[in-house]
Structures are given as C-alpha cells and as structure tokens.
Amino acid sequence: MLTVALPKGELLKHSIHLLQSVGLDFSAFLDSGNRQLQITDASGTAQGLLVRAQDVPVYVEYGQAQLGIVGYDVLQEKKPQVAQLLDLKFGYCRMSVAVKASGTYRSPLDLPANGRVASKYVNCAREYFQNLDLPIEIIPLYGSVELGPITGMSEAIVDLVSTGRTLRENGLIEIATLYESTARLIANPLGYRLNTDNIGELISKLRAAMMASV
Numbered sequence: 071m072l073t074v075a076l077p078k079g080e081l082l083k084h085s086i087h088l089l090q091s092v093g094l095d096f097s098a099f100l101d102s103g104n105r106q107l108q109i110t111d112a113s114g115t116a117q118g119l120l121v122r123a124q125d126v127p128v129y130v131e132y133g134q135a136q137l138g139i140v141g142y143d144v145l146q147e148k149k150p151q152v153a154q155l156l157d158l159k160f161g162y163c164r165m166s167v168a169v170k171a172s173g174t175y176r177s178p179l180d181l182p183a184n185g186r187v188a189s190k191y192v193n194c195a196r197e198y199f200q201n202l203d204l205p206i207e208i209i210p211l212y213g214s215v216e217l218g219p220i221t222g223m224s225e226a227i228v229d230l231v232s233t234g235r236t237l238r239e240n241g242l243i244e245i246a247t248l249y250e251s252t253a254r255l256i257a258n259p260l261g262y263r264l265n266t267d268n269i270g271e272l273i274s275k276l277r278a279a280m281m282a283s284v
C-alpha cells in the first residue's frame with residue numbers, strides 16, 4: 071500500500087488539505103481526540119503515518135513511506151537521501167541569524183571570533199559560519215532558542231522566522247538570512263524510479279493540484 075509520511079505540527083493542516091484535494095483523506099489526524107499514528111484512507115489504497123517533522127525524511131529514506139511532506143529547512147539540516155519532487159508553496163519561513171536589538175551587532179561579521187550561536191539547526195548554522203570563515207561555537211538547543219541572547223548564553227541564534235513576532239516580542243532582530251523554506255514533497259529514490267505502488271499517479275495529481283492553485 072502507498073504510504074505517505076505527514077509532519078505533526080505547523081505543516082499538518084495544509085498537508086492534509088492538499089492530499090484531500092487529490093482524493094486522499096487523512097483528516098482524522100486533525101481530530102484532537104484521535105491518538106492513531108497510522109491511518110488508512112477510506113479508499114483503502116493509501117495510508118498516512120503521523121511523525122515528527124524532523125523524522126519525515128527518515129521514514130522516506132528507509133522506504134517505510136514512499137512519499138513525505140517536510141520543510142526545506144529539515145532537508146537542509148539533515149541532507150537525507152531522498153528525491154525532492156515538488157515545492158508545495160505553503161509553510162513559508164526563513165532561516166535567519168538574529169541578535170539582541172539593543173546590541174551593536176548588525177551583521178554576522180560583527181560577531182566576535184569564538185562567539186556563541188544557539189540553534190536547533192546546528193548543521194545549517196555550522197556550515198553558514200564556516201563559509202564566512204568565522205570561528206563560532208554552536209550551542210545545540212531543542213527549542214526556545216531566542217533565550218540564548220536574552221540570557222547572555224550566546225551572542226546570536228540561527229532559527230526559523232515566519233511572521234517575525236517571536237523575535238519582536240523578545241527584543242531580537244534579524245541580521246542575515248541563510249535561506250527561505252517552504253514545504254516539499256519528497257520520495258524514496260528507488261520507489262520513485264520503480265514507481266512502487268503507482269506513486270507516479272499520485273505525484274502527477276499533486277503536481278496538477280499545485281499548478282491549478284497558482
């Protein structure tokens with residue numbers, strides 16, 4: 071059976087609506103009373119797996135799901151062996167460097183050598199500062215990274231910004247953008263090439279749905 075890995079959290083609602091538009095109904099995942107992590111669509115032809123956003127590429131890479139929906143930021147951070155098929159255009163955010171608005175840093179190059187940067191995206195952050203040739207210590211965190219500069223633990227953060235509200239309400243400003251991110255449709259490379267479970271048909275329908283929406 072064709073299996074799709076869906077991300078919990080920010081991207082779930084849009085992902086489910088997109089799949090609904092091509093005839094696959096996994097809306098039970100949106101029901102707060104439902105604790106199921108695996109649902110078979112009413113047609114009996116496809117199942118959905120509800121996984122953490124960061125884990126979507128893992129299920130797809132290992133072939134437990136032929137398809138998945140995940141943010142470009144996660145692909146940049148994890149560099150999984152998956153085929154990137156479609157930009158789904160929702161879930162816009164950007165990966166940015168931010169610092170205290172009250173401080174003097176206005177560019178990443180203003181940061182002191184051996185300064186500290188807190189981030190959930192340690193690989194993206196490390197690669198970015200390496201490319202700038204700035205020796206920076208990366209402090210890995212799992213969330214609320216804005217507290218890094220607020221508490222004085224780090225000079226800066228590398229984190230996702232969407233509306234900018236979290237930065238504003240915590241007295242931080244963006245000083246650089248690493249990249250922009252939107253949700254992507256990904257596939258297991260072998261499954262894609264061999265058209266396992268006829269995934270090509272679903273991909274075509276999703277592509278058409280995307281074209282119709284622009």
Ligand SMILES: Nc1ncnc2c1ncn2[C@@H]1O[C@H](COP(=O)(O)OP(=O)(O)OP(=O)(O)O)[C@@H](O)[C@H]1O
Pocket residue numbers: 077078079080081122123124140141142143144161162163230231232233251252253
């Ligand atoms: N404001 C936003 N904050 C975070 N992610 C966003 C935002 N807007 C869009 N996204 C996208 O949603 C994806 C999932 O984000 P979400 O915050 O739901 O999970 P997460 O906190 O990264 O995962 P987890 O809770 O499993 O650690 C991100 O990878 C990103 O692509």
Ligand SMILES: O=P(O)(O)OC[C@H]1O[C@H](OP(=O)(O)OP(=O)(O)O)[C@H](O)[C@@H]1O
Pocket residue numbers: 190212213214215229230231232233234235236237
């Ligand atoms: O620009 P905004 O619209 O305010 O959104 C950005 C915030 O959203 C994300 O946090 P999330 O809600 O995922 O919580 P986290 O701190 O656990 O990462 C991100 O890490 C920022 O903190």
